[in-house]
Amino acid sequence: MNHVIIIGGGAAGMMAAIQAAKNGRKVTLIEQNEKLGKKLFITGKGRCNFTNACDIEDLFQSVVSNPKFLYSAFYTFSNDMVMDFFEELGMSYKIERGNRVFPTSDHSSDVIKALEKELKRLNATILLNTKVKSLIIENNICKGIEIVNHKKMYADSVIVATGGVSYPRTGACKDGYEFAKQSGHNIISVQPSLVPFVLEDACCKELMGISLKNVSATIYADNKKVYSDFGEMLFTHFGVSGPIIIKASAYIHKYLDKKLKLVIDLKPALDEKVLDERILKDFQLFQNKQLKNSLDKLLLRSLIPIVIEKSGLDGEKKINELTKEERKKLGYTIKNLSFSVTGLRGWDEAIVTKGGIKVKEIDPATMESKLTAGLYFAGEVLDLDALTGGFNLQIAWSTGYLAGVSC
Numbered sequence: 001m002n003h004v005i006i007i008g009g010g011a012a013g014m015m016a017a018i019q020a021a022k023n024g025r026k027v028t029l030i031e032q033n034e035k036l037g038k039k040l041f042i043t044g045k046g047r048c049n050f051t052n053a054c055d056i057e058d059l060f061q062s063v064v065s066n067p068k069f070l071y072s073a074f075y076t077f078s079n080d081m082v083m084d085f086f087e088e089l090g091m092s093y094k095i096e097r098g099n100r101v102f103p104t105s106d107h108s109s110d111v112i113k114a115l116e117k118e119l120k121r122l123n124a125t126i127l128l129n130t131k132v133k134s135l136i137i138e139n140n141i142c143k144g145i146e147i148v149n150h151k152k153m154y155a156d157s158v159i160v161a162t163g164g165v166s167y168p169r170t171g172a173c174k175d176g177y178e179f180a181k182q183s184g185h186n187i188i189s190v191q192p193s194l195v196p197f198v199l200e201d202a203c204c205k206e207l208m209g210i211s212l213k214n215v216s217a218t219i220y221a222d223n224k225k226v227y228s229d230f231g232e233m234l235f236t237h238f239g240v241s242g243p244i245i246i247k248a249s250a251y252i253h254k255y256l257d258k259k260l261k262l263v264i265d266l267k268p269a270l271d272e273k274v275l276d277e278r279i280l281k282d283f284q285l286f287q288n289k290q291l292k293n294s295l296d297k298l299l300l301r302s303l304i305p306i307v308i309e310k311s312g313l314d315g316e317k318k319i320n321e322l323t324k325e326e327r328k329k330l331g332y333t334i335k336n337l338s339f340s341v342t343g344l345r346g347w348d349e350a351i352v353t354k355g356g357i358k359v360k361e362i363d364p365a366t367m368e369s370k371l372t373a374g375l376y377f378a379g380e381v382l383d384l385d386a387l388t389g390g391f392n393l394q395i396a397w398s399t400g401y402l403a404g405v406s407c
Contacts, residue, residue, distance in 0.1 A: 001026045004407050005145055005155040007132050008176070009036035011393055012379025012400035013161035014115040019404025020159075021122035028125045028153065030132060030145075037112035038170040039163060043393065044100075048108030051082045051397065052390035053099040062391040064193075064250045066384055069359040070395065073367075077401035079394055089114040100389055135179050135375070142183065142375035157374045157407040159367075161400060164353025164380035165190055172347075176381035177357065183372040186358040188383040192350030195249045196241035197262065200340035203306050207235035210302050216265040217244050219341070221255035230268060238345070246351070247387055249344055253354055260341035266299065266307075266334050275331045283327070287320045291330075294319050299334070307333055352392050356383040366406035367399055378403040 004020045006013050009031030017029040029036075040048060052059070059074055060067045083093060083101060091114040092104040103110040119126060136144040136152060144154035162176030177187045211234040218228040233242035240262065252260065267275055279298065286294035292315035295304045308315040311333035313326055357377055361370050369375040378399040386392050 002157075003028070003155040004157050004159065004404075005030065005153060006159045006161060007145065007179070008161035008163060008379070008381075009033070009126070009128075010161060010163050010379065011037070011040050011396035012163070012381075012403075013159070014119065015397050015400030016159045016161055016376075016378050016404035016407075017124050018115065018118050018122060019401050020407055021119070021124050023405055025407070026125075027122070028127065028155070029119065030127045030130050030147075032129070032131045032173075032175075033171045034129055036116060036126070036128075037108075039167055039172065040112055040393075041108050042167065042170065043108055044102065046108050047102050047106045048111045049100045049102055049388075049390040049393070050086070050093075050111055051079045051101045051394045053079060053083065053095045053101050059391065059394060062389065063384065063386040063395070065354060066359050069362075069364045070384065070398065072365045073398035073402045074394075076405075077398045079390075082394065082397050085397075086111070086114055089118055098389055132175065132179075135182055137183055137372060137375075140371065141373045142369075157376060159376040159378060159403045159407060160381060161378045161396075161403070162381050164356065165347055166192060166350040166353050166380075168347055176377075180357045180377070180381070183369060183375055185361050185369065185371060188355040188358055190353050190355035191253050192344060192347050193250050193253065193354035193385055194246050194351035194388055195349050196236060196345045197239045197245055197249065197341050198343045198345060199239035199262070200342045203309070204235060204239055205237055207302065207306060208237045210235045210300065211242070212264070212266070212300075214268070215244075216268040217248065218263045218265070219248055219252055219255075220261040220263065221252070221258040223259075223261075226255055227251050233264075239341075240339075243388070250354070250385065250387060252344075256343065262339045262341050264337040264339075266303070266337060268335075270335075272331055272335060275334065276328065279327055279331055283319045283322070287318075289319055291315050291317050291319060291322065307337065310337060351388060352385050353380055354385045356381055359383050365402075367403035368406060374407075376403040376407050 003026045006017045006029045017027050021027045094104050131148045133146045133148050142158045146152050160176050213232050216230045227248050229244040231244040233245050311329045367376045379396040384395050
């Protein structure tokens with residue numbers, strides 16, 4: 001019987017193992033951790049947003065790196081098919097805001113249990129606490145693997161589904177990239193993605209915990225606008241986080257060597273003229289008050305000192321003493337609250353890995369290496385990444401499925 005070894009017991013690895021076993025292959029799934037699906041367990045804050053129920057065109061648009069490579073994978077095993085797959089395994093699901101799909105129970109463990117149960121039903125061999133040392137490659141053909149105790153295991157094909165480097169506490173490591181290099185592949189530099197921003201400004205600690213809704217955030221690199229989005233964000237002790245910031249991080253890696261600036265429009269629904277009229281109206285109510293005590297109707301109280309400071313105005317000054325020019329400065333600052341970005345947070349906070357095995361060296365119709373026969377790659381180990389919302393797991397399921405049926 002044709003034997004397949006899968007390295008990595010995460011989302012892509014388990015899916016590949018199930019599909020290979022369903023197609024009559026003898027399957028050995030190897031995982032270095034003490035259990036399968038360790039990263040899957042913490043996904044979506046433990047709720048596991050396992051796919052997105054959007055149109056397939058939106059799937060491609062939500063992939064940041066190399067969406068065209070995924071054409072065969074997404075059409076062979078689409079998001080609708082993923083939902084059907086889990087339903088057939090007895091796991092019900094629900095669709096929430098933004099078409100995010102979760103198990104009905106809100107427990108990621110149900111996703112893992114469904115996969116484990118199916119692996120057991122298909123008689124797949126699972127080796128836990130087992131570390132692979134290297135691949136066995138002869139004449140550009142992958143013949144098997146060597147595990148750490150020098151034991152060799154031979155197979156007709158090997159699927160590498162070792163994941164990326166994000167969340168190192170789940171056992172994430174660079175083994176997959178080393179196996180790829182051993183077989184002649186190139187690695188696109190790996191970086192943490194879907195991660196908060198670090199700001200230079202000392203005022204972050206004062207703003208810590210402040211959550212902003214319905215704001216616009218724009219990123220400038222050397223004063224050139226490179227990204228903009230609207231939604232929610234929050235200040236932390238080191239900088240900013242929240243949905244629009246995490247999403248922005250997927251796009252700004254190529255600008256990290258430039259001078260980066262984050263500009264927040266606190267009132268995007270009002271243009272400068274309308275905002276000025278609104279400020280003027282408030283000022284008429286508080287003519288004898290100090291500026292610092294006159295903005296409560298317009299701004300969150302905790303934001304007022306920062307806005308005044310960044311506008312260069314004197315908070316002690318009375319409203320009836322402010323000039324028109326000073327009022328305009330205030331309005332400008334409210335729509336252009338500016339902070340210097342010094343970088344991104346590290347691997348511990350990264351939801352996904354940007355970079356990985358160069359996809360031009362992989363057959364997109366099968367996930368087989370173009371350089372080494374019998375060797376397949378699936379999931380986050382490849383140079384594929386997407387936005388939050390279940391899209392990264394969809395990449396794992398689709399590429400894992402394709403590798404499993406192809407081998």
